[in-house]
Structures are given as C-alpha cells and as structure tokens.
Amino acid sequence: DQQVKQNSPSLSVQEGRISILNCDYTNSMFDYFLWYKKYPAEGPTFLISISSIKDKNEDGRFTVFLNKSAKHLSLHIVPSQPGDSAVYFCAARTPAGYALNFGKGTSLLVTP
Amino acid sequence: DVKVTQSSRYLVKRTGEKVFLECVQDMDHENMFWYRQDPGLGLRLIYFSYDVKMKEKGDIPEGYSVSREKKERFSLILESASTNQTSMYLCASSLSQGAGGYTFGSGTRLTVV
Numbered sequence: 001d002q003q004v005k006q007n008s009p010s011l012s013v014q015e016g017r018i019s020i021l022n023c024d025y026t027n028s029m030f031d032y033f034l035w036y037k038k039y040p041a042e043g044p045t046f047l048i049s050i051s052s053i054k055d056k057n058e059d060g061r062f063t064v065f066l067n068k069s070a071k072h073l074s075l076h077i078v079p080s081q082p083g084d085s086a087v088y089f090c091a092a093r094t095p096a097g098y099a100l101n102f103g104k105g106t107s108l109l110v111t112p
Numbered sequence: 113d114v115k116v117t118q119s120s121r122y123l124v125k126r127t128g129e130k131v132f133l134e135c136v137q138d139m140d141h142e143n144m145f146w147y148r149q150d151p152g153l154g155l156r157l158i159y160f161s162y163d164v165k166m167k168e169k170g171d172i173p174e175g176y177s178v179s180r181e182k183k184e185r186f187s188l189i190l191e192s193a194s195t196n197q198t199s200m201y202l203c204a205s206s207l208s209q210g211a212g213g214y215t216f217g218s219g220t221r222l223t224v225v
Binding site: 105 | 121145154157168213
C-alpha cells in the first residue's frame, strides 16, 4: 500500500520557469518530509526537508510547501535550470519509524 | 566528506548464483538500508538494520538476506539470483530515528542473465 504518492511520472518545464512537483500522503502520523534528487546511475541526494510543524521551508531556488489538512506537499524550483533535470523523490517518516517511505518519483526535464 | 560506499557500480551475474552486495559507511550511523529502484516502481525497501546484528524486513525481502556484523558494513545477499532481481540497488545510512534523512551510496546496477 503506497503511503506516499507522486501522481505525475514526468514533468517538462522551460528553463527559467517554475517547476512544481507534487506529493500526496495517506499516513497522518508522518512528521517529517524530504525531497531527494536522483541523476541516472547515481544514488539519490538530499535536497530539502520540512517538519510537520512548519508549512514552508526555503533553500535557495528550492521551496517546499506542506499542507497537512490536505496531506499534500509540493516542491517549487524557481527558476528552473537544465541541471535540475533529474528524478525527484518525495519521502516521509513517522516519529517511530526507522525507514523512509518513498514515492515513485517524478522525472523532471528542464528544456533550454 | 562523509560517504556511503557500495563496492561495485556494475555487476553481471548468472541465474542461480549467490550474489553479495557490500555497503560501507564512514559516518558512524546506526541505521543502514537496502533499497532497489525499478522504473515506475520507485524506491522499495528490501531490508534495514538499526544496530549491529539486528535486521528487519522491508517491503520486498523475498529472495534476499542481509548481514551486519560491524556497524559500518551492511551486506545484501541474493541467495540464488534470478532475472527478476535485475535492478539498481541502493544502500543508505542514517543516524538514529528522528535525526533526519538518509545518505545514499552511488548504487549498484545488477544484471542477472
């Protein structure tokens, strides 16, 4: 049973525009959410995270928004750059859990 | 620079072989994990360990086992490799629960022929 869902397998955005990647979750016990970025033939790298006590976290061009009532989070990349082209995974964790629950990923393509 | 190192980037093995995938971390992390990544399926947890000699099954443990004899090393074992185990295998480590996310290795692309 997929507790973290990324319903868009792919997204294409023009360079300079905003990329918005979405993630929904079903487990109300999740207290920590993360985004990872993965290039082909490499391991995922941590991008940004947010605690459930916040509704927004920014780091440079990357902002994550959390809407707990809707069980939804989104990652905004502004402005998008060709080097942002990668697969982005949303992940979540419960306070008692050791392991992260990952979504299936969204493949972002930023075109020049 | 902190690291999670997976011993092989690419492996080709024959059906029925016993396969060992090794992972070493130098961050003194308590937790270690093995995932596999397949197109359209995302990252699926195979096994994890929260302490030396401790192991827990993840979502897809069938056909796999693990070993953690030392804190820094976590091995994934395919007892008898099959073609449906062809995949990208990712090792990760983290501090004890509540402390944040994972650090991943670069992955091992395993092909079983």
